Amino acid sequence: MARIPNATIEQIKARADILEVVSEVVQLRQRGRNYFGLCPFHEEKTPSFSVNPSMGIFHCFGCGKGGNAITFIMEYEKIDYIEALKRLADRYHIRIDWEETGEDREQGEIALLYELHDLAMNLYHQQIFSEKGKSALDYLIQRGFSREIIKQFKIGFATDDWENLFRKVDAAKFSPGVLEKSGLFVRKEGTLFYDRFRNRIIFPIHNLAGRVVAFGGRTMDANPEASGAKYINSAETPIYFKSGILYGLFYSKDQIQRFGAAVIVEGYTDFLRMYTSGIQNVAAGSGTALTFHHAKALKRFTSQTVLCYDGDEAGQNATERAGFILMKEGLDVKAISLPQEDDPDSYLRTHSVTDFNLLYKNAPDFITFYINRHQSELTSPASKTLFLEKIVAELIEIRNPVTRELIVQQVADRLRLSEELINSQIRFVQRQKAAYGTSSSKPDTVEEKTIQLKSPVEKAEYELIKLILTDNPPLGEIVTAYLKPEQFSHAILKKIYSRIVARLDDTKSIQPASLFDDEWTEQEKFYLSRLLFEAEHLKEESADIDLQRTAKDCIVVVLAAETEQQIKQLRERIKVAEKAKEDTEKLIIELSNLRRKRKEIEHLFTAIAE
Structure with missing residues (x-):
């Protein structure tokens, strides 16, 4: 196998600037010798993430993550050491002349987890074209997904067998610990496992380097409750950070950059329908609601986003939550409102791409969408006050003062209120937060790590x-x-x-x-x-x-x-x-x-x- 020469590795390390690398995804402010910002690895309201350029390292005093430029990329993008080196080499225009060696250039647990996911993907993909997978193949074809699409995205099928994948695993190579960490199996007892995915259509989930890191499994049962759930998704693993990976972004990132905007949908089939219909600047959640980690991932490729979620009440509520998250990360946001009975997949099955492009072209900015959706509720001073309190709670977390001021002008115009009144409400809430500390705000999602010294x-x-x-x-x-x-x-x-x-x-x-x-x-x-x-x-x-x-x-x-x-x-x-x-x-x-x-x-x- 080929490996990166040691001299090239040293050249990459010497060129890699920790401040440049981290600043791509974290807004940093200098404080003395160090730079501080909000941690990209856990949710927090007060910056506890620090970068020391002179030492070339970072450390979060909240969740405890730490390392150098290489480990930052490994942690943030959930890629291995070699992929991180390649990413830095590309960034700093360093040529890699691979050396041939008899050893695998990927070693250890991470490499085994990648290999296990490749094995699973290939097995599931083969099975969808087998006799056992005929019903799954027919189901997808009836939904309008051709064999070519199924092959392109490596869609597969997990048979209704408790040990279908487990039996294919080399027990001498993959330890029980690795099997359990992979998220592909559930431990019964000792060294015995059963498959997590059974009798489901399987959608492989790739990281930005193109490695398979997880799967989404969809039931074909008309009554999803009979199968436990409509979708089962991989749990988080050492190679899969669910809140940071968007389904399909590996395929669409170049098109997103080319178009200068990303259309964000909720489901696997929504993504596939859009992508194969020619709307290829699209990405989807992978079994989780949109998070600020997703927003940061998108921000690497574009500053413009268009939300296109389901047209029903739940989908529109999700649009509201996602819109504010994207805005807080400094992205421009628009929102498409589909008919109540439609999701992106069903809409493009019954409408033309031209119809969708018209919706896309006429999509209002997110604040207009938000106010329009609640316009019927704003019938009295009390209802307007309640609405203003809700929107101010979101606005105070938008860090860019210019963006916040423009939104204040827009809200003031729509609600027929003075800008000063809204700004005074923002200042009032900020003073409350300052006076009561974190007790009045949403707590961070991780407990602060501490050094344990017992003697x-x-x-x-x-x-x-x-x-x-x-x-x-x-x-x-x-x-x-x-x-x-x-x-x-x-x-x-x-x-x-x-x-x-x-x-x-x-x-x-x-x-x-x-x-x-x-x-x-x-x-x-x-x-x-x-x-x-x-x-x-x-x-x-x-x-x-x-x-x-x-x-x-x-x-x-x-x-x-x-x-x-x-x-x-x-x-x-x-x-x-x-x-x-x-x-x-x-x-x-x-x-x-x-x-x-x-x-x-x-x-x-x-x-x-x-």
């Missing part, structure tokens, strides 16, 4: 790693001279310290961003990025003499921990012996020796304080 020894270990990361060579030499990784008690800190010691032995220096080139768990990356950011602050705020004193105290704590435990245990033994009226002379001598050892440890670093 003074673990706290000392944490501080020692932080001291090494201040880029103070004398401190690093002192710590590594007296402490080996196996002396650390905290499992995560032991691994981080071990990697740091290895790098110091090899290169005599530490490049913060390069630490993330190693393979880490999410929890380990959280600790590492937090340590790096705290080390930067420590370096700015503390004098060298203070850092030396801290190093001395922490080393003493770690080295003395075992001795302290032995002293504690020996005291207990002496108490028991005294109660039993046994001879304690040997135990007391042993205790005296341990205390002497403790004092020797305390005096090891007298020179540091001088």
Whole structure:
């Protein structure tokens, strides 16, 4: 298999600017040496996401995500290391001359999950053209989807068999842990699994790199409740972030850029109908309501969006929710209102593309759509006041002041109110939020991650790693001279310290961003990025003499921990012996020796304080 040469990888790392990469999807503001913005990995109202350009790293103090430019792209786009390198190489116009090697260039759990999804897609696709899949094939053809369309989008069929896919899996290659994480199976017991998708038409979901990361399964039953649900969708997995991937965007992103706008629909068949009818600047939700992550993904390709959801009450309510989300992310939004009995799929089956293009051309901007939809309710001062309160609650979260002011003018004109009255209401709500803090606003959707240090020894270990990361060579030499990784008690800190010691032995220096080139768990990356950011602050705020004193105290704590435990245990033994009226002379001598050892440890670093 081919791989990217090490020299090219180093060139990509050297060129990749963390600030440029992150700024494509996060609006950042400088605060001191760092830049802050709203985290792209979880919903929040107060910026806790930080980028440090000098170290080349990012860290979210809310959800704990952290890393360098490569890991940011991997996390945000849910792609693997190689795909992230390719993306950066394209961005910085770096040519990749692949090297041939006998090893697979994708290794580890992520590669296995991709392989498992490819296996599943191919199996499902083959089955729709088999005898068992005849009913599914006939159903799609009757709906107007040709064999060519089915082949183009790799639509498939999962048979009504509990272990159809499971039996095709190589148990020696795919561990039970990988099978469970894939979301394609449900564990029964031990190493036994059954297929998640059964007797359903299968729609593969691709990420922006074109890799299959999930599936949507649709029942053909006229009574969906009899099959559990009309649609079953993949759960989130290490390669699938449901709230960040739009169905079909991989196919349509170029057309969206060409047209300068994206039509957003709700379902898989809505997308397919639009795309195959020639309206190819389209994307769809993949089993979830539109989120701000989806909005950020769209913003990479266009600033113009057109919502085209179902014409019924539920679809129009969803249009309202989606419209405000898109506006808050700085996108221009229009909304198409289909007949109440139609969705995009059914509309294009009974109307021409010309009819749809007329709806598209005449689609009002979102605020006009929103006011028009509620116009009949605005019959009294009380109803107008209630409506104004609702719309102001949305407007205060639009960060662009120009956009917000233009919307205020539009609302004022339609409701026949003064702009100052609406702006005063906005200021009033903002003051309320400021006075009552987060209690008056929607809480963030993730609990803030914290560093777990359960003992003074673990706290000392944490501080020692932080001291090494201040880029103070004398401190690093002192710590590594007296402490080996196996002396650390905290499992995560032991691994981080071990990697740091290895790098110091090899290169005599530490490049913060390069630490993330190693393979880490999410929890380990959280600790590492937090340590790096705290080390930067420590370096700015503390004098060298203070850092030396801290190093001395922490080393003493770690080295003395075992001795302290032995002293504690020996005291207990002496108490028991005294109660039993046994001879304690040997135990007391042993205790005296341990205390002497403790004092020797305390005096090891007298020179540091001088």
